[in-house]
Amino acid sequence: MNSMNSIAWLLPIIFMLHDFEEIILIKVWRKRYQYDLEACTMKKKPYADFRSTDEFSIGVEILFFILSIITLVSIIFNNYYLWYGFLFTVTAHFITAHFKLSLNFKNYVPGLVTAIIFLPINIYILYISTKLLKFNVIEIIGSCAFSGVLGFILFITLKNAEKNFERLLIKFSNK
Template identity: 45%
Template structure:
């Protein structure tokens, strides 16, 4: 009934549905709760979604980072299928699942307001736990292998997120520069 090669593709699919919620809501959420976010610095030392004074991550810049994450998770899933090795994939699935609790649930409870991504986190947490359970039935990893896989997944996911979150400002500047190029060329040709 289940096949690991089919199950692994649930990770990039669930990731994209979850991140669609964040992409759609992040910019408007940051504007709506601007005052609360500034007052709540004890909870959110680094405000999510790039709130920094009056600047927000643009939806397009955030989408570039999400696209890169999607490509990484798709490659991990593809390579897992090709080589029938699910060690890294399982770790990424665990890190993605843990992200629901540590990022979205925690922030939503502490912030006492909606946080983008929390709705899909609520919906997908039981799904991800079930996928991990079914995968474990197929893979039959021992405790040590699960521990190392999950630890590696957390480390890799944190590294990817830190790098991409730092890059979103650069993506935004590149997009702004691209949008201004044609108008600058028209000015110089006049």
């Protein structure tokens, strides 16, 4: 299982590299596409709930920490069900969030480039992991479904908490 231990660390690494693209580019992107965003007739405009890079970065840091803990615990206990499901969730996020959003917006959205780069890599990692772990169809579906629901709950919770992150930052910096 030694090779699985090395493969497992790709989850937080890929997640962070992908989110670096969003963190670094979102402010400039919003300025560049300001008129497109204003003219956009989509029900939910891209990054409409984005308030600040600081707030977004705190949410990313929390998710990175959670994915790193999941990876570490998976390796320590040699149990990769939660890890596998979260890798699937990150992979699905590339398609459902970035590809779909970019197609509907008809322009680049932050995260698209790394989503394009990492989608085939993640699919390959899922394939190799399935072989190494000898997961059957039921284990794959269960892992992906459980982690998908848990990931969605984490995402919604962090999105709702983001508005409080700015207040915490201001409070912290005033002390």
